[in-house]
Amino acid sequence: MATEATLAERDARYERIRAAMAERELDALVIGGKGHWWTGRGYVRYLSDFHLWAHDALIVFPAQGEPAIALTSYAIARLVADRGWITDAGGDVFLLPRTLDSLAARGLERGRIGTVGTPWIMSADLHRGLVEGLPHAELVPADDLVDGVRMAKSPLEIEQNREVWALAKASMERFAEVARPGATQLELSAEACRVALAGGARDLLVLISERSDRMAPPEADPVRCDDVLRYHMEISGPSGHWCELTITLAYRDPTDEEARLMATELEAHDRVLAAARPGVRVSELAGIFHTAIADGGWTLGPPSQHFDFHGQGQDVIELPWYAEEQPWGSAGDAPLPAGGIVSYHPSRRVEPSVGWAPGVSDNLLVSESGGEWLSGAWSHEWRRV
Helix, strand or coil, X not given: CCCCCCHHHHHHHHHHHHHHHHHCCCCEEXXXXXXXXXXXXXXXXXXXXXXXXCCEEEEEEECCCCCEEEECCHHHHHHHHXXXXXXXXXXXXXXXXXXXXXXXXXXXXXXXEEEECXXXXXXXXXXXXXXXXCCCCEEEECHHHHHXXXXXCCHHHHHHHHHHHHHXXXXXXXXXXXXXXXXXXXXXHHHHXXXXXXXXXXXXXXXXEXXXXXXXXXXXXXCCCCCEEEEEEEEECCCCCEXXXXXXXXXXXXXXXXXXXXXXXXXXXHHHXXXXXXXXXXXXXXXXXHHHHHHCCCEECCCXXXXXXXXXXXXXXXXXXXXXXXXXXXXXXXXXXXXXXXXXXXXXXXXXXXCCCCCCCEEEEEECCEEEECCCCCXXXXXXX
16 A cells, blocks of 8 residues: 555644745745646645646745645645645636735735745746735745755655655566567557556656667557567656656667676666765766766767756656756756655767667665665666567
8 A cells, every 4th residue: 555645744844844934034935836747746745745637726835824725726626625734725717816815814915925936837927926916025936945845855755755666666567578579569558557557656657669769658559579679657656756767678689889888887876876875966976977987988978958867756857956068957956865866867878879778767865874776676787588
C-alpha cells in the first residue's frame, strides 16, 4: 500500500514554510497552482495533498490561521475541501475576486505578501490584478522561499519516493517480459503502463525507440527486436512524486565505443554518488560528471539548455537545477539540503559520437550520511536479450 501523507505531515510542512516567512517578515503568501505535469501542480499537492490534474489555482497562505484556495472549477474545489487540508476552497472562473476576498477576510489588505509562481504559473494578468487589487499591500517575490522549503524532503516524502521507484522498476520489468518481435510499440507500452496504473500512478510520460537518434511516444509500429530497443518512463506515483527510469534491451553486443562510453558513464555515476553531501551544488555535481567524461577520453559537445541535474518531487522539475548554457543554466543552482532529491540525466553529446548512448536515468537522494541512488540495485547497463 502507498504511504499517505498525514495531518502531522501537513502541520510540519506548514510550520517550515511559516518559519521561512517569519525570517522575511511576510504576513502571507499568494501561491499559484496549475494542473500541469512539469511544474505548478506540486505547490497545490504540497499544501493540500490534492492532485490537481487540471485547472488553475491561487492559494492564500497566511502566517497565522487557515489557508484558502480558489480554483477554476467548482467541482474540483469541492474535492479539495473534502480532502481536508484546505477546507476554505471555492470555485470561480475568475480566481482574483475570491483570492482578494480571502485576503480581506484575514485582514491582510495592508500586509507584506509574498507571491509564488510568477511568471510561469501565475499569469502576468493575475499578478497585475493582485497589485491593483491590493493598493495598500507590499507584494514581493517569494518563489525561492517555498521552493527552498520543498527541496528538503521529509522522511515521509522519502519513503513515498522509494515507493514510486519500486513501481517504476516493476513497470520496466513487465516491459522486458513482454518485448517480442511483431508486437507494436503501443502494445508493449500498454503492458508497462498497466503495472504503473495498477500501482496507483497518477500520470505517465513514455518514450520508446529502436533508433539511436530518436526517442518518441509509442506508435502502432511493430518492434523488430533485432538491434536495440529502449523504453523510458516518467511516473508520478500515488503521492504525486515523480521519477524517471530507462531500460535498454540489447539484441546484440555493444560496439567497442558504445561499451567504452557506457563504462565511462558508470564511472561518472559512481563519482557523483561519492560527492553527494548536504551543501553540494548541482553545478558541482555536473562538473564531476564532465570531468569523468573527459577522463574517459571523450569530449563533450557544445553547451546546451538540457538539465544535467534538476530537483524532482511533486513537480517533475523543482529547485535546484543546472544546465551548461550560461548564464541561464546557473539561474537555479543551489546547495542541496539533507533530504534533497535530484534527477540525474546529464547531457551525453560526446565526440567522437557513438551509436547508442548508455541511457542512464536515476534519482540521487542526499542525506547527512552521504548519497543514495533511489534506483537501488537496478542495473543501468544494457540488458542483453
